[in-house]
Amino acid sequence: xxxxxxxxxxxxxxxxxxxxxxxxxxxxxxxxxxxxxxxxxxxxxxxxxxxxxxxxxxxxxxxxxxxxxxxxxxxxxxxxxxxxxxxxxxxxxxxxxxxxxxxxxxxxxxxxxxxxxxxxxxxxxxxxxxxxxxxxxxxxxxxxxxxxxxxxxxxxxxxxxxxxxxxxxxxxx
Amino acid sequence: xxxxxxxxxxxxxxxxxxxxxxxxxxxxxxxxxxxxxxxxxxxxxxxxxxxxxxxxxxxxxxxxxxxxxxxxxxxxxxxxxxxxxxxxxxxxxxxxxxxxxxxxxxxxxxxxxxxxxxxxxxxxxxxxxxxxxxxxxxxxxxxxxxxxxxxxxxxxxxxxxxxxxxxxxxxxx
Numbered sequence: 001x002x003x004x005x006x007x008x009x010x011x012x013x014x015x016x017x018x019x020x021x022x023x024x025x026x027x028x029x030x031x032x033x034x035x036x037x038x039x040x041x042x043x044x045x046x047x048x049x050x051x052x053x054x055x056x057x058x059x060x061x062x063x064x065x066x067x068x069x070x071x072x073x074x075x076x077x078x079x080x081x082x083x084x085x086x087x088x089x090x091x092x093x094x095x096x097x098x099x100x101x102x103x104x105x106x107x108x109x110x111x112x113x114x115x116x117x118x119x120x121x122x123x124x125x126x127x128x129x130x131x132x133x134x135x136x137x138x139x140x141x142x143x144x145x146x147x148x149x150x151x152x153x154x155x156x157x158x159x160x161x162x163x164x165x166x167x168x169x170x171x172x173x
Numbered sequence: 174x175x176x177x178x179x180x181x182x183x184x185x186x187x188x189x190x191x192x193x194x195x196x197x198x199x200x201x202x203x204x205x206x207x208x209x210x211x212x213x214x215x216x217x218x219x220x221x222x223x224x225x226x227x228x229x230x231x232x233x234x235x236x237x238x239x240x241x242x243x244x245x246x247x248x249x250x251x252x253x254x255x256x257x258x259x260x261x262x263x264x265x266x267x268x269x270x271x272x273x274x275x276x277x278x279x280x281x282x283x284x285x286x287x288x289x290x291x292x293x294x295x296x297x298x299x300x301x302x303x304x305x306x307x308x309x310x311x312x313x314x315x316x317x318x319x320x321x322x323x324x325x326x327x328x329x330x331x332x333x334x335x336x337x338x339x340x341x342x343x344x345x346x
Contacts, residue, residue, distance in 0.1 A: 044277075045240075045269030048262055052270070067218075078254050082245055085258015086265070089221055093263060096218030097225070104217075 004157070005031065007064035007100075008150030009055070010142045011072075011091035013083045014040060016051055017142025020062045021133065023154040030133040032062060033143040048090050055094040067095035067102045068153035070110060070145070105152050110145075113152040177330070178204065180237035180273075181323030182228070183315045184245075184264035186211060186256045189224055190315025193235045194306065196327040203306040205235060206316040221263050228267040240268035240275045241326035243283060243318070278325050283318075286325040 003022045010017035019033035036054030038047035072081075072088055095102050105113075114128045126144045129136065132151060138144040176195045183190035192206035209227030211220035245254075245261055268275050278286075287301045299317045302309065305324060311317040 043269075043275065045265045045273075045275040048266045049269040052266055072255055078251065081251050081254045082258040082261070085255040086262035088255070089259035089262030090266060092218045092259070093221045093225055093266070096216075096222040100218075102216065102218040 003029075004066065004154075005062070005064045006150045006153050007059070007062070007067050007095065008146040008148065008153065009067065009069045009091045009095075010145040010149060011069065011084065011088040012142060013038060013047060013051075013087040015140060015142050016055065016087060016091055017138075017140060017144070017146035018055065018058055019136070019138070019143055019147030019150050020058075020064055021147065021150045021154060023157075025158050028132055028151060028154055030135045030147075033136055033138050033147050034058070035140045035143050035146075044086070048086060051087060051090045052094060055091065056097075059094060059098050059100075064095075064100065066153065066157075067100045068149045069102060069104055070149050071104045071106045103153050103156070105149060105156070109156075110148050110152045113155045114148045176202075177239065177327075178235070178237045179323045179326050180232070180235070180240050180268065181319040181321065181326065182240065182242045182264045182268075183318040183322060184242065184257065184261040185315060186220060186224075186260040187213060188313060188315050189228065189260060189264055190311075190313060190317070190319035191228065191231055192309070192311070192316055192320030192323050193231075193237055194320065194323045194327060196330075198331050201305055201324060201327055203308045203320075206309055206311050206320050207231070208313045208316050208319075217259070221259060224260060224263045225267060228264065229270075232267060232271050232273075237268075237273065239326065239330075240273045241322045242275060242277055243322050244277045244279045276326050276329070278322060278329070282329075283321050283325045286328045287321045 003024050005022050008019045015035050015037045017035045020031040022029040022031055036051055038050040115124045125148050129144050129147045176197050178195050181192045188208050188210045190208045193204040195202040209224055211223040288297045298321050302317050302320050
């Protein structure tokens, strides 16, 4: 197979993290990461537009082929959930407008994929991201989390392909 | 003053209502209303894109100068709030991208402005919308609600202008 470029996105109204990696199905290569922020003193419409413009620029420049986003943890207060939902709407719209498929992963799936256990804490996740992508220097926790989501998607795709190959070979698991 | 064109938006993931009116500061004129729907069987990214494309088309065609949206009632379950938040993010992004200012009104303000009391029910609101804008034939409850939000904004702007005129005349309230 060729190289697949994946963007992971960790949405937030104040700061949305993003991380882009390349994978050939086995190895992972760091491309870039960063975060798009919105001006807390601006109107909500203006802030959503800042996120939209910033993410659109990242996608136009780096041209990922697939996107991955964390399934949002909604067990918080309603006002925070609504704010996050609005930012998440933008974070999903931008890759959708670019014609990308968007995979969603539960927070535990991200932890399990990166750390190897479903209950790794945030520090462990960031240490593993650093280990898997040594060239990455995330500017924020959100950018590191976005890379973790991209890694999760790369792993999930490898497994899917492996299963397909096993099926083709006529091996019953 | 000239005529001001206002779009009211009632966001929802399945169906987002919109209503456009003209006002000269005293009279209200119906322009158009309708709703943009998303395909429930599609992916979330695809659905958000459908709302984005549909609303963008309405704004491009009718060219409102200002937008108004209901402040979302968040005292519901978290999953519903997140869904609504995602749709609401798109509903605010589209006018923001067109450079419109976006006013937000609490549900009670909409009821009070249209029905004259803060606790009018949905049926009363729709009857008053019909009375204030006889030419309007909303295709859905969401379109009628969107017209009510636009009317609320027209009323709020008239009051603001009246207060400014009173202040200019040196009258202390």
